[in-house]
Amino acid sequence: xxxxxxxxxxxxxxxxxxxxxxxxxxxxxxxxxxxxxxxxxxxxxxxxxxxxxxxxxxxxxxxxxxxxxxxxxxxxxxxxxxxx
Amino acid sequence: xxxxxxxxxxxxxxxxxxxxxxxxxxxxxxxxxxxxxxxxxxxxxxxxxxxxxxxxxxxxxxxxxxxxxxxxxxxxxxxxxxxxxxxxxxxxxxxxxxxxxxxxxxxxxxxxxxxxxxxxxxxxxxxxxxxxxxxxxxxxxxxxxxxxxxxxxxxxxxxxxxxxxxxxxxxxxxxxxxxxxxxxxxxxxxxxxxxxxxxxxxxxxxxxxxxxxxxxxxxxxxxxxxxxxxxxxxxxxxxxxxxxxxxxxxxxxxxxxxxxxxxxxxxxxxxxxxxxxxxxxxxxxxxxxxxxxxxxxxxxxxxxxxxxxxxxxxxxxxxxxxxxxxxxxxxxxxxxxxxxxxxxxxxxxxxxxxxxxxxxxxxxxxxxxxxxxxxxxxxxxxxxxxxxxxxxxxxxxxxxxxxxxxxxxxxxxxxxxxxxxxxxxxxxxxxxxxxxxxxxxxxxxxxxxxxxxxxxxxxxxxxxxxxxxxxxxxxxxxxxxxxxxxxxxxxxxxxxxxxxxxxxxxxxxxxxxxxxxxxxxxxxxxxxxxxxxxxxxxxxxxxxxxxxxxxxxxxxxxxxxxxxxxxxxxxxxxxxxxxxxxxxxxxxxxxxxxxxxxxxxxxxxxxxxxxxxxxxxxxxxxxxxxxxxxxxxxxxxxxxxxxxxxxxxxxxxxxxxxxxxxxxxxxxxxxxxxxxxxxxxxxxxxxxxxxxxxxx
Numbered sequence: 001x002x003x004x005x006x007x008x009x010x011x012x013x014x015x016x017x018x019x020x021x022x023x024x025x026x027x028x029x030x031x032x033x034x035x036x037x038x039x040x041x042x043x044x045x046x047x048x049x050x051x052x053x054x055x056x057x058x059x060x061x062x063x064x065x066x067x068x069x070x071x072x073x074x075x076x077x078x079x080x081x082x083x084x
Numbered sequence: 085x086x087x088x089x090x091x092x093x094x095x096x097x098x099x100x101x102x103x104x105x106x107x108x109x110x111x112x113x114x115x116x117x118x119x120x121x122x123x124x125x126x127x128x129x130x131x132x133x134x135x136x137x138x139x140x141x142x143x144x145x146x147x148x149x150x151x152x153x154x155x156x157x158x159x160x161x162x163x164x165x166x167x168x169x170x171x172x173x174x175x176x177x178x179x180x181x182x183x184x185x186x187x188x189x190x191x192x193x194x195x196x197x198x199x200x201x202x203x204x205x206x207x208x209x210x211x212x213x214x215x216x217x218x219x220x221x222x223x224x225x226x227x228x229x230x231x232x233x234x235x236x237x238x239x240x241x242x243x244x245x246x247x248x249x250x251x252x253x254x255x256x257x258x259x260x261x262x263x264x265x266x267x268x269x270x271x272x273x274x275x276x277x278x279x280x281x282x283x284x285x286x287x288x289x290x291x292x293x294x295x296x297x298x299x300x301x302x303x304x305x306x307x308x309x310x311x312x313x314x315x316x317x318x319x320x321x322x323x324x325x326x327x328x329x330x331x332x333x334x335x336x337x338x339x340x341x342x343x344x345x346x347x348x349x350x351x352x353x354x355x356x357x358x359x360x361x362x363x364x365x366x367x368x369x370x371x372x373x374x375x376x377x378x379x380x381x382x383x384x385x386x387x388x389x390x391x392x393x394x395x396x397x398x399x400x401x402x403x404x405x406x407x408x409x410x411x412x413x414x415x416x417x418x419x420x421x422x423x424x425x426x427x428x429x430x431x432x433x434x435x436x437x438x439x440x441x442x443x444x445x446x447x448x449x450x451x452x453x454x455x456x457x458x459x460x461x462x463x464x465x466x467x468x469x470x471x472x473x474x475x476x477x478x479x480x481x482x483x484x485x486x487x488x489x490x491x492x493x494x495x496x497x498x499x500x501x502x503x504x505x506x507x508x509x510x511x512x513x514x515x516x517x518x519x520x521x522x523x524x525x526x527x528x529x530x531x532x533x534x535x536x537x538x539x540x541x542x543x544x545x546x547x548x549x550x551x552x553x554x555x556x557x558x559x560x561x562x563x564x565x566x567x568x569x570x571x572x573x574x575x576x577x578x579x580x581x582x583x584x585x586x587x588x589x590x591x592x593x594x595x596x597x598x599x600x601x602x603x604x605x606x607x608x609x610x611x612x613x614x615x616x617x618x619x620x621x622x623x624x625x626x627x628x629x630x631x632x633x634x635x636x637x638x639x640x641x642x643x644x645x646x647x648x649x650x651x652x653x654x655x656x657x658x659x660x661x662x663x664x665x666x667x668x669x670x671x672x673x674x675x676x677x678x679x680x681x682x683x684x685x686x687x688x689x690x691x692x693x694x695x696x697x698x699x700x701x702x703x704x705x706x707x708x709x710x711x712x713x714x715x716x717x718x719x720x721x722x723x724x725x726x727x728x729x730x731x732x733x734x735x736x737x738x739x740x741x742x743x744x745x746x747x748x749x750x751x752x753x754x755x756x757x758x759x760x761x762x763x764x765x766x767x768x769x770x771x772x773x774x775x776x777x778x779x780x
Contacts, residue, residue: 019372036147036338037583039338040146040147040186040189041146041583041585042186044342046346052368052371052372055377057375057472057482059371063183063185064182064183065180065183065186065586066586066588067584067586068465068469068583068584068586069582069584070472070476070481070482070581070582072579072580072582073581073583076581
């Protein structure tokens with residue numbers, strides 16, 4: 001597999017991270033207002049997110065804060081998985 | 085010289101209210117911004133030399149881009165768009181030190197406003213514990229404003245803050261960030277128009293121009309001065325031009341600001357990696373347990389169980405004292421005044437109305453105290469996460485949980501608590517279904533009906549609890565079912581997102597909890613009180629006129645009053661439910677407050693003595709009551725049906741008034757009365773008719 005497609009495979013919506021995994025935000029999708037809100041909550045591009053737990057409603061750690069997101073919000077955030 | 089006006093701004097959960105309390109002590113005033121249901125907190129702080137400083141605590145927000153009415157008010161006050169509030173001279177900006185990256189975005193927006201700003205780094209202790217070190221001096225030099233480390237909950241840093249606030253020569257920030265050259269003309273043109281046409285000072289105009297270009301400014305609330313038509317025109321032209329060029333300058337500006345935030349943070353924040361310790365941090369494990377599919381629910385159910393036990397058992401004593409106290413007051417008035425309509429108006433109208441409000445105060449205080457306690461320890465946010473799953477199934481989010489929980493005590497504080505829900509449809513749905521949660525005013529009705537339902541002198545505790553639980557669950561499932569229905573029909577829309585910051589676990593501050601409890605309770609007293617009081621007086625008049633011949637018993641008087649007429653007028657509509665005109669009088673009289681049903685039954689069935697404290701004589705009277713043809717009126721089926729009626733029917737005018745106040749429209753309260761009372765009628769009709777066929 002080329003490194004490009006490897007990268008593609010590592011890019012997933014935040015909702016697909018497993019508990020304890022870390023990812024770097026690389027893009028936000030959805031309406032501008034939604035993206036702005038997510039950025040304010042700390043999910044700005046290049047921020048590192050760690051998923052703490054939860055299934056339907058995800059608990060994660062970003063910028064030193066713990067934030068709960070439900071799946072409808074988490075799917076707007078695309079992350080690159082980081083090696084832990 | 086006029087006292088300088090300070091605005092306190094910051095994100096939610098950064099300790100802003102605690103700091104406000106620490107600064108102003110008891111010198112506070114809570115009001116409302118006219119036209120919007122957003123609380124206005126004002127207070128006076130005194131410098132070390134006794135100089136007074138006015139402080140406005142603005143609603144918490146994550147940025148100046150506003151989405152909820154709370155945030156819109158915060159932005160409008162800062163931009164001087166509200167005539168009811170002076171534009172603040174100076175701004176105290178509070179951030180959570182453990183989390184500077186996220187809060188700085190708003191700080192930069194506020195620095196752009198061109199007012200002297202003091203930056204307060206709150207929760208320094210938490211930051212240090214989590215391994216964050218902030219170079220305060222360096223930050224002070226980069227921004228060019230006073231930066232004050234603080235632990236507001238322990239009172240540390242307050243004196244330093246007051247000293248900074250009383251400085252006459254508070255500097256303007258030297259911090260500037262470069263606006264990309266390509267959009268500079270747009271900023272300049274808007275700034276000029278805001279200055280010329282909207283009468284804004286140059287720096288404020290620049291800040292507002294940036295805000296209009298970068299952020300979404302579509303949430304407008306009453307009392308907010310609209311933009312001048314020319315400014316609006318310029319803004320539209322630029323936005324159209326950008327969208328034609330297919331360049332999203334707004335996003336570029338926002339990203340430029342975030343880049344600046346990142347640059348500052350790398351210079352001033354040192355992060356020690358504390359996560360390298362053996363095992364996972366305690367907080368992570370606690371979070372995992374509290375939101376665990378099994379343990380989380382067990383803990384949640386136990387805490388809620390304790391809360392309800394507290395509301396219903398602890399409150400009983402003060403409720404009895406209030407009851408006997410009000411009784412004594414009425415007796416005293418009866419003794420001190422000559423008999424007549426005025427005396428009856430005071431004792432049976434005004435005093436009994438007052439009693440109907442004050443009697444619920446103990447339960448409401450306990451509820452608010454418990455909610456405050458759970459909120460300040462950080463548990464409530466986790467409970468909302470647990471409930472988000474269930475709420476999500478009916479189209480709501482975890483944010484609707486606290487309002488619905490409060491509604492078990494009383495729908496009014498519950499409806500007032502919906503203000504924190506951002507999504508308009510979510511908020512309206514929550515308001516519409518909140519009164520279906522069985523509030524404490526339904527309890528006396530349930531108790532009387534259970535007593536009449538079960539034969540024998542005393543009701544076994546298990547039966548009583550069982551029926552009671554049944555009524556509570558019917559109400560709860562009804563509320564969830566209707567929420568589901570409304571989100572699919574009337575308030576159709578995309579399912580809402582939930583993003584909620586989890587506050588750190590903390591030891592609760594008793595002072596803050598008590599203060600919040602008293603604030604909320606007084607709002608309840610004022611909002612519900614005025615309606616219940618005036619309605620009680622009206623209902624008294626309906627029951628007291630026209631006068632029966634002197635010497636007739638209270639029963640005869642009520643039978644021949646307007647209220648009696650209304651009961652008889654109602655009989656054809658409620659007969660299919662198994663109710664007669666006497667029950668109709670009870671339904672009419674309890675329209676202001678449900679528990680009035682019990683005392684009305686006492687009068688109409690001519691039972692002497694306190695019906696509330698002792699249900700036995702009234703119960704026996706109910707058992708003997710018959711229809712004109714001689715068959716029993718209060719059969720078990722009718723008793724059960726009457727309880728069901730009270731589960732669903734909108735028998736509370738104070739709620740109607742509060743819903744009107746919160747939604748600013750008569751449509752929603754009218755709709756609420758129709759759908760709730762309509763459901764009550766249909767449910768009771770079906771149950772009664774089917775029950776009769778089944779031989780009950």
